[in-house]
Amino acid sequence: MARVVVIGAGLGGLPAAYELRHRLPHSHQVTLISNQPKFTFVPSLPWIGLGLKSLDRIQLELAKIVPQHGIELIYDAVTAIDPKLKQITLKDQTLDYDYVVIATGPELALDALPGLGPEGGYTQSVCNPHHALLAREAWTKFLQNPGPIVVGAAPGASCFGPAYEFALLAHHTLRQKGQRQDIPITFVTAEPYAGHLGIGGMANSRWLIRAMLADRQIDVMDNTAISHIEPNTMYLADGRSLPFQYAMILPPFRGPRFLREAPGLTDAKGFIPVLPTYRHPNFDSVYSVGVVTQLRPVEPTPIPIGVPKVGQMTEEMVMTVAHNIALDLGVISGQPIKPTLQAICFADFGDTGALFLADPLLPDQQGHRHRAFTTKGIWVSWAKTAFEKYFMDKMRVGWTMPWFERAGLRAIGLPLVEPLSADSSLHISHPIL
Numbered sequence: 001m002a003r004v005v006v007i008g009a010g011l012g013g014l015p016a017a018y019e020l021r022h023r024l025p026h027s028h029q030v031t032l033i034s035n036q037p038k039f040t041f042v043p044s045l046p047w048i049g050l051g052l053k054s055l056d057r058i059q060l061e062l063a064k065i066v067p068q069h070g071i072e073l074i075y076d077a078v079t080a081i082d083p084k085l086k087q088i089t090l091k092d093q094t095l096d097y098d099y100v101v102i103a104t105g106p107e108l109a110l111d112a113l114p115g116l117g118p119e120g121g122y123t124q125s126v127c128n129p130h131h132a133l134l135a136r137e138a139w140t141k142f143l144q145n146p147g148p149i150v151v152g153a154a155p156g157a158s159c160f161g162p163a164y165e166f167a168l169l170a171h172h173t174l175r176q177k178g179q180r181q182d183i184p185i186t187f188v189t190a191e192p193y194a195g196h197l198g199i200g201g202m203a204n205s206r207w208l209i210r211a212m213l214a215d216r217q218i219d220v221m222d223n224t225a226i227s228h229i230e231p232n233t234m235y236l237a238d239g240r241s242l243p244f245q246y247a248m249i250l251p252p253f254r255g256p257r258f259l260r261e262a263p264g265l266t267d268a269k270g271f272i273p274v275l276p277t278y279r280h281p282n283f284d285s286v287y288s289v290g291v292v293t294q295l296r297p298v299e300p301t302p303i304p305i306g307v308p309k310v311g312q313m314t315e316e317m318v319m320t321v322a323h324n325i326a327l328d329l330g331v332i333s334g335q336p337i338k339p340t341l342q343a344i345c346f347a348d349f350g351d352t353g354a355l356f357l358a359d360p361l362l363p364d365q366q367g368h369r370h371r372a373f374t375t376k377g378i379w380v381s382w383a384k385t386a387f388e389k390y391f392m393d394k395m396r397v398g399w400t401m402p403w404f405e406r407a408g409l410r411a412i413g414l415p416l417v418e419p420l421s422a423d424s425s426l427h428i429s430h431p432i433l
């Protein structure tokens with residue numbers, strides 16, 4: 001009997017536990033460890049920050065949905081991992097594992113800039129449920145005493161879509177309230193140009209995003225580094241400063257401390273390097289999915305930024321890891337698989353939305369992708385709402401990727417996973433730094 005432990009019950013960890021349970025006979029134990037009592041659908045957090053939806057609509061109580069599927073649920077935080085001994089330390093116990101799937105998502109590097117908040121700083125974030133609630137509280141106060149808004153992403157950030165979503169939704173909300181004409185909005189980003197998104201080469205996303213911001217009188221400062229933040233003033237590395245009454249700045253991400261402290265497990269930023277099978281190159285029992293997984297930047301940029309890891313890619317990683325662990329345990333036969341890393345992302349802007357598609361996310365050595373485009377329309381906004389509902393329903397009933405979803409995605413050229421080619425077996429995502 002093997003014990004497979006999944007750390008983190010977010011967009012990667014909860015589906016990973018379901019997918020493993022689905023594939024492995026019950027003689028193998030699947031354990032899910034979460035430091036939160038609830039699953040949160042993170043892509044909807046910008047809506048929470050602006051008071052457009054209540055948090056309970058995008059959360060599920062893990063104790064009500066997980067144990068009934070034959071998955072052991074432990075509500076506790078992992079504080080240490082020893083990948084050599086194959087041992088995890090929790091607050092009150094240690095656990096031995098045969099395989100571990102690391103799905104902790106990011107730790108937010110709020111110390112990257114003086115004054116970056118919300119904790120210990122002056123800006124808001126919508127990267128986790130707690131921050132989204134703080135952002136909403138600050139937004140409610142702001143509406144009583146409005147002033148300039150600054151939205152954007154700090155140097156080193158890798159997640160840009162939600163910043164655009166927040167800026168454009170803030171515009172839409174204020175317009176509906178009749179307050180927009182009195183409130184200037186500025187978008188500040190470390191991306192080399194607005195619409196780069198850490199992906200680059202998205203033929204039309206540059207002009208489409210710029211036009212959307214310009215149409216809504218949102219000033220853009222791209223290729224711009226924030227240096228530090230003081231109450232109501234944001235200072236830029238080039239000496240300029242921006243006054244603000246409300247600011248939402250996405251911070252850089254890194255891997256959680258307990259991973260960074262495990263010798264040889266992560267790169268300098270705490271991200272887990274992986275082989276194409278999503279297994280660690282040096283520790284055979286360690287797999288990783290989601291934001292904590294290391295991906296090389298798509299291209300060098302004047303201000304360093306990271307590469308986004310969107311929900312769909314996380315699902316691809318989940319399917320890969322569950323299949324490859326089942327293969328390793330001899331439960332299934334066949335070839336190892338790898339994710340296609342096709343990235344598709346919906347952003348809601350209130351009266352319209354934008355769909356970004358990069359296939360694959362990481363271009364080949366000549367810089368080519370099969371396809372990459374951005375398109376807009378109100379239907380994207382509806383699709384995002386529908387997708388949230390569908391994903392929440394899947395998590396509630398314990399589905400991962402039902403056959404009709406796989407078939408539908410394959411039909412539109414998004415197969416999610418593919419067999420591992422012989423030449424890729426030695427390729428590591430990025431060298432361990």
Ligand SMILES: Cc1cc2nc3c(=O)[nH]c(=O)nc-3n(C[C@H](O)[C@H](O)[C@H](O)COP(=O)(O)OP(=O)(O)OC[C@H]3O[C@@H](n4cnc5c(N)ncnc54)[C@H](O)[C@@H]3O)c2cc1C
Nearest residue numbers: 008010011012035042043077078104105290291309310311
């Ligand atoms: C604001 C925002 C908006 C986004 N919008 C989109 C979008 O529109 N579309 C899209 O495709 N992608 C979007 N993304 C990206 C998407 O949310 C991520 O790809 C996805 O959440 C990654 O899943 P994950 O499991 O890696 O991390 P998460 O979903 O963050 O889950 C990680 C879980 O691990 C838990 N954990 C952490 N440390 C420990 C520990 N020590 N012990 C136990 N548990 C621990 C955390 O509490 C959390 O519950 C967005 C991301 C953000 C931040």
